[in-house]
Amino acid sequence: MSPPRRVLVRGAGVAGLACAVALAEAGATVTLAEAGPTIGSGASWKAGGMLGPWCEAETAPAGLVELALPALDWWRRQVPATRSAGTLVLALSRDGGELARYARRTEGHRTLDAGQLDALEPAFEGRFGRALFYPGEAHLDPRAALPALAHRLRALGGVVLTGRPDIPDGRFDDVVDCRGHAAREVLPGLRGVRGEMLLLRAPGVGLSRPVRLLHPRTPVYVVPRDDDVFMVGATMIESEERGPPRLRSMMELMGAAYALHPGFGEAEILEFAADLRPAFGDNMPRVVRDGATLHVNGMFRHGFLLAPVLAGQVVDAVLGGGSEPPAALVPLSRMR
Ligand SMILES: Cc1cc2nc3c(=O)[nH]c(=O)nc-3n(C[C@H](O)[C@H](O)[C@H](O)COP(=O)(O)OP(=O)(O)OC[C@H]3O[C@@H](n4cnc5c(N)ncnc54)[C@H](O)[C@@H]3O)c2cc1C
Missing domain, CATH: 3.50.50.60 (FAD/NAD(P)-binding domain)
Structure with a gap:
């Protein structure tokens, strides 16, 4: 041997x-x-830490979902704390067209009305009239x-x-x-794509799954972690600059989180950071x-x-x- x-x-x-x-x-x-x-x-x-192949397929080359699907089981096996709670996609009422466009460009979802959304995620009670739910997605x-x-x-x-x-x-x-x-x-051909993020502690929010808030210019997502901590991300900037996050980016991320749920208004800011996504x-x-x-x-x-x-x-x-x-x-x- x-x-x-x-x-x-x-x-x-x-x-x-x-x-x-x-x-x-x-x-x-x-x-x-x-x-x-x-x-x-x-x-x-x-x-x-979002494991969201159907949502990511909105902007990714064809084939991403099929390529990525085996990874979800791999993570569940390696990290039992991987949460399989799906993903919610929302838009503020003025951006309602974004939700329809996103639904057309992705698969693996169903549309929820206000009552179904409130039953699934009570933290949003009465705040949104419609949502897309991707039940097969997970996060860690x-x-x-x-x-x-x-x-x-x-x-x-x-x-x-x-x-x-x-x-x-x-x-x-x-x-x-x-x-x-x-x-x-x-x-x-390898380049860096700058991404900025925030970590917040917001005991008054209580979301149990990642939420993506659509916006024509700056879509934002919020990912729940243990102990009322939320990761809010992320900018996508064609820049290889590694310096600290910029005020404009932080204002956009914080503004979106607050628009999603007013409980973020009382959040503690635990951390903000930036790094480079390696990309071809x-x-x-x-x-x-x-x-x-x-x-x-x-x-x-x-x-x-x-x-x-x-x-x-x-x-x-x-x-x-x-x-x-x-x-x-x-x-x-x-x-x-
Ligand atoms: C804000 C933000 C949010 C993101 N959210 C998600 C998400 O929700 N889901 C998702 O799937 N992806 C997400 N990504 C993308 C994901 O983070 C990247 O695709 C991934 O981290 C790339 O991993 P990597 O191991 O290739 O690189 P890195 O994580 O950068 O790891 C490279 C490592 O190599 C080390 N290194 C450098 N030089 C040497 C050397 N000479 N010898 C030894 N070690 C060296 C570095 O110190 C580093 O630890 C996000 C990225 C950002 C920036």
Whole structure:
């Protein structure tokens, strides 16, 4: 019997952690090296944690729903706290046309009238006349899910190193590069798309599922977490600037949250932050082969939604087992 393959995974965001766990589950000996002081030092820590393939399909290339669906079960298995409560989509009365347009552009939903909405989410009682409900969607808290994956990796015998940008490739059979935006020098066409977010504590609100509030210019979503905490996100700015969030963006996010529910008026502001979503030109991810290195990148708005699927492709590429080469595996030479 040949010895287990030794794999180095660089970057402990959602891509790196999902690949590391999937490889370790498939029998590889995995070392996960993160440059930052903790796991989740990049975009993944700022994410909303929505697992919403039907809603995301509104703006994503065709095929996203089919690609992403297996990921929902993967998360439920890895992180039992994943909540399968669906997603609500709402619009203020002046933006009612947005709701109709969104319904036409997406699948997997049903329309709720005011009574059905109030029964499903009593926090909205009497506030909205109509909503779209996507019952198959789910959500998780990235700040609980990423440590849960690191814990799982250690339990499988994997090693997690932090503060280590510099581990040499030499003693490993394979390297999986999951450095997110930091890999832009080696991945032609990779860019950063800035996203700003807020964390609020609002005991007076009591929502139990993600809510997307449509707006012609600045759609906003609110994702509930434990202890009355809500993640409010997110801007989408074609900029690679990493500095702190801007006042205009924060005003838009806060204004939308307050329009959704007046209880947000009394919320404590716990945190605001910005980071870069790594993306290719078509906003779809790639697994790119460069000799013994596989690059897993470009997950744009869909890191939590798609990382488990790409991790499966990496397992096939490193350990074999897939009947055919994974469709998304691209030689680096074809990226230039
Ligand atoms: C505000 C916001 C909200 C979002 N909401 C959602 C959502 O609800 N659902 C969803 O699916 N997606 C969401 N996303 C998108 C998601 O966060 C990204 O797609 C995902 O985080 C990309 O993951 P990654 O692991 O590729 O990159 P990152 O999370 O950036 O991880 C890369 C890691 O590599 C490390 N690194 C860098 N250089 C090195 C090196 N030399 N050696 C080792 N490590 C290195 C970094 O420190 C970092 O920890 C959101 C993004 C933002 C910004």
